Amino acid sequence: SGCGREARAPQASGFCTEFASRRARHRLVIAMDESETSGAAKRQVFVRCNGRALRTTVAALTSFFESCGKPTAILNKWGEEPVGGAIYEVALVTFKKNKACEKAIALSGGDLDGRPLVIGLNTKPPARRGVACGSCRVFVGNLAFEADDAAVRAHFASCGSVQFVRFATKTGADGERQAGYAFVIFSDPDGRAAAVDAALALDGTTLCDRAISVAPAVQQPKRNATKGQGRRKSSGQPGGDGGGETKLLRPAAWRHDPKTGLTAPRPKKGAWQRDR
Known part of the structure; x- marks a missing residue:
């Protein structure tokens, strides 16, 4: 009887293995049906690397999945054909048959150019590519002091999406x-500055009982003055009022007098002899 038990044990283990493989195949078919109804491509797998970028090409992936069958499409994570055949992060590989998709998933953990791959069934639609959003601005003058952020936004709402309003302020006796x-x-997502053209049409309109002026905003040039540098004018004549060329003084040519609290150019060597 003991020998009979030992003989039946391999049969039982083989039956369990076959049952597990059938169950896994059944789950894969269900997942494929769900991916088809959810909008994702049928018989499509994702390929990525854990903790690092994929950085491969369409030709390398085609050669990697050669044993599974020729892929019908290899796309990037946006669902687009990669420019120049280069794929950087995630690849979406589509096959013609379910068996080819199963064989491709079985290759998960294999190496491609020294990088271990993670391959699984793609059940989601491709990611949406983000749109770079720029901005454009206009100058609004003759504003009433009572005009607040909400009033300005409401006045220019028809021109486009207002990101924010930047009020110029000044400090006086009243604060x-x-x-x-x-x-x-x-x-300005498309870079055409259409909102500026629409805003310029509001020039002369009334906002808070006051006619405003709208003009394109002019960017001021940046100053190239370096911190710690000063300027002095020399006329080329002793005791002159200046008017000559401007000469930059190095920071080492300045000194601070702790008694007076003033910072002035350091006198040249031998100046005390001329003063005598």
Whole structure:
């Protein structure tokens, strides 16, 4: 009887293995049906690397899946044909038959150019590519002091999507208050600045009982002055009032007098002899 038990044990283990493989195949078929109904491509697998970029090509992936069958399409994670055949992060590989898809998933863990691959059934639609959003702005002058952020946004809402309003302020005897002008910044996803053209048409309209002026915002050039450098004018004559060329002084040519609290150019060597 003991020998009979030992003889039946391999049969039982083989039956369990076959049952597990059939069950896994059944789950794969169900997942494929769900991916078809959810909008994802049928018989499509994703290929990626854990913790690092994939950085491969369409030709390398085609050669890697040669034993499974020729892929019908190899796309990037956006669902687009890769430019120049280069894939950087995730690849979406589509096959013609279910068996080819099963064989491709079985290759998960294999190496491609020294990088271990993670391959699984893709049940989601491709990711949406983000759209870079730029901005454009206009200058709004003759603003009433009572005009707030909500009033300016409502006035320019028909021109486009207002990102924010930047009010110019000045400090006086009464403290900080508005300077009477502002900059309105719009979203400009396509770079055509259509919102600026629409905003310029509002020039002369009334906002808070005051006619405003709208003009394109001009970017001021950046100053090239370096911190710690000063300027002095020399006329070329002793005791002159200046008017000559401007000469930059190095930071080492300045000194600080702790008694007076002033910072002045360091006198040249031998100046004390001329003063005598």
